[in-house]
């Protein structure tokens with residue numbers, strides 16, 4: 278058996294930054310500290326922080342007054358910030374800068390009188406946070422091309438679109454094409470808001486899918502970008518599975534498989550990838566080839582208040 282390891286895969290700059298923020302806060306303030314929603318969508322990352330005294334909450338009212346509260350990488354609605362202020366929490370923002378950019382675009386378009394069409398998945402925390410930058414009713418959620426054909430706006434000449442950062446690039450292109458057909462003056466970001474990490478990981482999985490009989494995507498079921506990687510491989514005509522480790526692999530998963538491509542979502546630690554690689558080496562004597570499809574060197578600095586102050 279041959280393993281093709283996709284590069285880039287796994288942690289993106291936004292996830293690395295969010296994890297570093299929690300680490301720094303733990304070091305500075307000690308446990309317990311509170312995090313609004315899972316800091317990133319990975320079960321193992323969340324569990325290991327939980328064991329060190331991090332408490333994950335969905336409701337701000339469950340955070341004791343005066344405590345340290347971190348907003349997850351997905352971003353939060355303005356109402357959540359206001360509620361945190363009201364409880365005198367020490368709020369630290371781990372929102373990915375690329376999500377913050379979408380929030381700014383939403384605010385700017387709204388201030389310019391545009392009605393906003395947000396392409397994304399209902400209920401995903403990033404979508405909830407982006408919609409929550411503006412008053413209720415200012416943003417229409419578009420999940421499918423059907424939604425794009427059906428959406429009703431007040432002024433068709435004053436419409437802007439934005440997107441969730443972790444979507445399937447090809448699906449989004451189809452939805453934008455429908456919107457442009459209906460609204461020729463459609464405004465929006467220069468390309469779309471799909472982030473560099475989503476773009477790069479999808480490009481790599483497309484490339485490797487050409488050679489593989491099976492594609493394994495390491496990631497949690499709640500991870501949007503991991504689910505999209507599985508979809509992209511399937512759209513390339515490959516069998517693909519989203520797994521969290523070797524224990525998720527059925528005994529017959531490798532029947533007839535010569536070449537396995539392995540990738541990982543942007544919130545998946547590399548140690549989980551290596552567990553699967555080790556498993557396949559032991560079980561099948563698999564060889565490993567790394568395939569770099571895109572060179573990725575992105576880094577996001579910590580918020581100023583979290584940066585080291587020592588000389």
Ligand code: SF4
Pocket residue numbers: 289290291292350373374375376442443472473474475502543
């Ligand atoms: S997947 Fe993209 S938007 Fe999300 S945290 Fe990573 S870099 Fe930021």
